[in-house]
Amino acid sequence: MGKSLMIVDDSATMRKIIMRTVRMSGLEFDRTEEAGSGVEALQKLESGPVDVILCDINMPEMNGTELVKKARELASCSGTKIVMVSTESAQDLIDQVMSDGADGYITKPFTPEKFQEKLAPLLN
Amino acid sequence: MAATATDIESRLAGLSDASFEAFCEDLGAMFDADVQCTRQQAGAGTVEEVRKHFKKLAAVHLVQATGALDGTFQLFFDQGGLFILSGFVVMLPEKKILDDVKRGSIDDADNLTDAAREVGNLLVGSWDRVFREECKGHEHFLKTNTFIGKPWEDSSKIELAADEAVHFAIYEMKVASYPSFCCAAVFPKKVLHAPQDAVVPAPKAEAPAAGASAPQDAMPVAAAPAVVPASREVPAVSDEPHGGQAKPPTADVATGPDSRTPVAPAPAQEASVPAEVPESQGLTAIPEDIQSVVETVVGSPCASVAADERKAPPSRPVNRAPAESSPSILDQVLADYTVGPDTSALTDLLNLPARKIMTPEVIWCDPEATVQDVIELMQQHSTGYVLVGRDGVLEGLLSGSTIQGAISPYLRPVFAKWRRPEDDATLGIKVKWIMSRPVRTVKPDTVLATVIESMCRYGGRCLPVVDSQSQVLGIITVFDVLLRVLEADQSLTWKGRPPQAIPVLV
Numbered sequence: 001m002g003k004s005l006m007i008v009d010d011s012a013t014m015r016k017i018i019m020r021t022v023r024m025s026g027l028e029f030d031r032t033e034e035a036g037s038g039v040e041a042l043q044k045l046e047s048g049p050v051d052v053i054l055c056d057i058n059m060p061e062m063n064g065t066e067l068v069k070k071a072r073e074l075a076s077c078s079g080t081k082i083v084m085v086s087t088e089s090a091q092d093l094i095d096q097v098m099s100d101g102a103d104g105y106i107t108k109p110f111t112p113e114k115f116q117e118k119l120a121p122l123l124n
Numbered sequence: 125m126a127a128t129a130t131d132i133e134s135r136l137a138g139l140s141d142a143s144f145e146a147f148c149e150d151l152g153a154m155f156d157a158d159v160q161c162t163r164q165q166a167g168a169g170t171v172e173e174v175r176k177h178f179k180k181l182a183a184v185h186l187v188q189a190t191g192a193l194d195g196t197f198q199l200f201f202d203q204g205g206l207f208i209l210s211g212f213v214v215m216l217p218e219k220k221i222l223d224d225v226k227r228g229s230i231d232d233a234d235n236l237t238d239a240a241r242e243v244g245n246l247l248v249g250s251w252d253r254v255f256r257e258e259c260k261g262h263e264h265f266l267k268t269n270t271f272i273g274k275p276w277e278d279s280s281k282i283e284l285a286a287d288e289a290v291h292f293a294i295y296e297m298k299v300a301s302y303p304s305f306c307c308a309a310v311f312p313k314k315v316l317h318a319p320q321d322a323v324v325p326a327p328k329a330e331a332p333a334a335g336a337s338a339p340q341d342a343m344p345v346a347a348a349p350a351v352v353p354a355s356r357e358v359p360a361v362s363d364e365p366h367g368g369q370a371k372p373p374t375a376d377v378a379t380g381p382d383s384r385t386p387v388a389p390a391p392a393q394e395a396s397v398p399a400e401v402p403e404s405q406g407l408t409a410i411p412e413d414i415q416s417v418v419e420t421v422v423g424s425p426c427a428s429v430a431a432d433e434r435k436a437p438p439s440r441p442v443n444r445a446p447a448e449s450s451p452s453i454l455d456q457v458l459a460d461y462t463v464g465p466d467t468s469a470l471t472d473l474l475n476l477p478a479r480k481i482m483t484p485e486v487i488w489c490d491p492e493a494t495v496q497d498v499i500e501l502m503q504q505h506s507t508g509y510v511l512v513g514r515d516g517v518l519e520g521l522l523s524g525s526t527i528q529g530a531i532s533p534y535l536r537p538v539f540a541k542w543r544r545p546e547d548d549a550t551l552g553i554k555v556k557w558i559m560s561r562p563v564r565t566v567k568p569d570t571v572l573a574t575v576i577e578s579m580c581r582y583g584g585r586c587l588p589v590v591d592s593q594s595q596v597l598g599i600i601t602v603f604d605v606l607l608r609v610l611e612a613d614q615s616l617t618w619k620g621r622p623p624q625a626i627p628v629l630v
Contacts, residue, residue: 109153
């Protein structure tokens with residue numbers, strides 16, 4: 001069965017860049033969704049789970065760390081892998097979001113190779 | 125070594141070099157492009173020194189620094205940098221970017237606000253990383269705002285006074301084959317009042333000795349430009365454009381001045397619609413009085429040919445050549461079928477109206493949408509067809525194969541090594557240039573037989589269903605047709621195969 005991906009970022013530009021980089025990485029998803037905020041992402045996740053979420057941290061309304069916590073409360077997201085994508089590279093922040101329930105962390109700027117390196121193990 | 129404001133000040137040019145270098149490398153790696161940066165000038169003075177480089181539109185990223193630097197400093201990009209970097213990351217056609225560089229208005233810039241902000245985020249991410257690695261007293265950089273406009277009309281918007289004392293470093297940056305542009309880092313002097321415990325590592329060879337006592341001159345003017353290559357290896361491929369796309373219908377997305385330009389979109393794919401539908405023998409199993417309609421809704425008057433079409437099955441399965449007197453595809457199919465004891469099921473099937481065959485969920489896009497947008501729509505909705513139009517008015521049709529034909533084959537992961545920005549640019553092609561038009565449609569009461577005939581005759585695998593007001597009610601794809609056939613009377617069996625075999629139309 002094919003894998004599904006959700007990209008959560010308040011910037012449409014960044015969502016496109018992430019989508020393009022995922023494609024360049026060679027990773028294949030049968031279904032991809034986008035959400036412009038944490039709230040929108042939760043609404044979509046409630047109606048149907050995805051295999052992988054790529055999530056920005058700094059977003060209005062609900063930031064990425066809050067989204068991770070709330071997504072982990074959803075039964076439908078028990079198997080979902082959540083990978084944070086952010087320009088924030090401070091180790092203490094990375095440690096915090098990982099302890100909140102994230103499965104990985106990719107710092108911007110990123111490359112297709114970095115996506116392959118971080119996401120492929122999670123997909124397997 | 126305990127750092128003083130003077131220590132940091134003495135290293136600003138070197139840190140700026142390293143930070144812009146990191147940005148070039150990051151941008152180059154992210155978008156597989158050659159990005160270079162060369163320092164042109166560095167020193168101290170007032171903002172007047174900076175102003176002369178940024179007289180037109182500019183993007184100014186305001187960065188809140190804590191730690192070794194404390195306060196807000198500014199990262200400038202001139203009009204070229206604003207439009208090239210923003211356009212580059214969202215893959216605008218090269219011609220559009222170059223036009224904006226020369227003649228871009230504030231409205232053009234506003235349209236790229238989101239992209240400019242993302243460029244700023246990437247930039248500040250690179251700067252933050254370099255300072256974290258090379259300046260121990262550094263705590264954090266946070267981009268607080270991206271100003272787009274003429275910065276000196278009201279310099280308070282970029283948090284600089286007209287006579288502000290600053291240190292600055294000015295660079296020439298070049299992205300891929302685009303013309304070089306100007307960028308700068310500007311540090312108000314008040315930002316240099318670093319905490320007493322800030323520690324700066326020993327400067328590298330290019331940095332002057334720490335502890336210089338003349339702050340105004342401490343940021344060295346570069347005796348020789350510091351070339352900051354992005355260390356990207358240019359793929360060893362021909363400069364000849366690949367993809368074989370033709371010139372677009374207008375200059376709007378035309379190719380650039382040389383061969384290393386975005387591949388222009390393929391010309392609009394005009395459906396080959398014969399002026400008249402030739403007569404041929406109808407299906408005796410289908411009632412004569414069915415009012416089926418197949419019409420052209422875009423690009424030509426609503427020539428209702430449907431009633432005739434039902435009586436005029438095509439002469440070949442998939443052939444746009446004028447029909448001859450040979451049997452229709454449906455005649456051939458029926459001749460090849462071993463019809464079971466009850467033929468009414470086949471008759472019922474072929475008389476099924478479009479409204480019962482169609483998929484009501486229809487995905488739309490605007491004619492100004494890009495190929496990238498449509499790819500995402502198709503992926504999000506798991507559909508192979510997207511209708512193009514505005515306010516419910518159908519203007520064109522896009523299929524997965526149309527999209528596939530428009531984008532560069534070098535976008536496939538297997539060719540990633542040779543991928544160039546020009547290939548990415550094909551994702552920025554507007555769909556209005558490649559959509560199929562005119563679009564043939566059917567009415568809700570058009571029967572399946574006519575739908576099949578239309579698909580076979582004109583080669584289309586998707587027919588929108590429209591009502592009398594030309595409002596789209598749904599679409600019928602070849603898969604919907606196949607599904608109906610498979611759901612039909614199981615007594616239909618393919619000649620020569622066992623009765624259990626699933627009927628297959630080929």
